Amino acid sequence: MIGIFDSGLxxxxxxxxxxxxxxxxxxxxxxxxxxxxxxxxxxxxIRSRVLAIGGHLAAMRCDVIVVACNTxxxxxxxxxxxxxxDIPIVGVExxxxxxxxASKSRHIAVLATESTARSERLARLIRDHADSVNxxxxxxPGWATRVERLHLDDPVFMAEAAAKILPLLERGIDQxxxxxxxYSFLAPVLKPLLSSRAELVDVADAVAQQxxxxxxxxxxxxxxxxxxxxxxxxxxxxxxxxxGLDWLTPRIAHPAQNLVL
Ligand code: DGL
Numbered sequence: 389m390i391g392i393f394d395s396g397l398x399x400x401x402x403x404x405x406x407x408x409x410x411x412x413x414x415x416x417x418x419x420x421x422x423x424x425x426x427x428x429x430x431x432x433x434i435r436s437r438v439l440a441i442g443g444h445l446a447a448m449r450c451d452v453i454v455v456a457c458n459t460x461x462x463x464x465x466x467x468x469x470x471x472x473x474d475i476p477i478v479g480v481e482x483x484x485x486x487x488x489x490a491s492k493s494r495h496i497a498v499l500a501t502e503s504t505a506r507s508e509r510l511a512r513l514i515r516d517h518a519d520s521v522n523x524x525x526x527x528x529p530g531w532a533t534r535v536e537r538l539h540l541d542d543p544v545f546m547a548e549a550a551a552k553i554l555p556l557l558e559r560g561i562d563q564x565x566x567x568x569x570x571y572s573f574l575a576p577v578l579k580p581l582l583s584s585r586a587e588l589v590d591v592a593d594a595v596a597q598q599x600x601x602x603x604x605x606x607x608x609x610x611x612x613x614x615x616x617x618x619x620x621x622x623x624x625x626x627x628x629x630x631x632g633l634d635w636l637t638p639r640i641a642h643p644a645q646n647l648v649l
Pocket of ligand 1: 394396398399424425426427457458459460501504532567568569570
């Protein structure tokens, strides 16, 4: 079984990529909806949540744990790995490397939560892989909450997104990195703003490949999906069709459950 978690709905974009890559695998997803968004929280708070949730997935005997959240990865994947050295733990980091590889203009931008934007881990990623490139880091407060509320394409957001993206295009970016798993669900609004001037970079498929490399028997299972949330579990399940993930519904083994960790 593969354990996947996030602060809320965002990690479902990673779960969907894993389910596409490993159609038989059993998946368990935990959404920490009682504490979303993580992006405005302290590192200590995020670390305590990651250790509690990761510990629970380890106790469920998951073969691999996926921290399907850039914010949680930046703040706490090292702490989780040191507590569970026996389980492969896959984190999610903004796709700076693929963006640098693809960039011709040598300007890229990373959209991220406030926490990821100021993290040492992102600074190191950029130092290590993007020293010849101009990286514009753009914190996007409120965007993850917008996805949680399923306010995906209202006119207010379209204007806000344009105000964020158009100046980046003026500065010459040709790669726009989605540095928060929630933002994958905003792609239908973001993509048209780019026209053909820049590409969106989402690492969900690369994360799924990494999971299939690390799992012992990656595609073994009965294609079951278990959904848990720390609050309003029924909303987690109900969100699937709204996020274009209705195809996952037949895999759900029993209705999503609340689980306080
Ligand atoms: N989905 C998360 C990420 O990838 C966090 C969003 C949030 O809770 O602020 O960063």
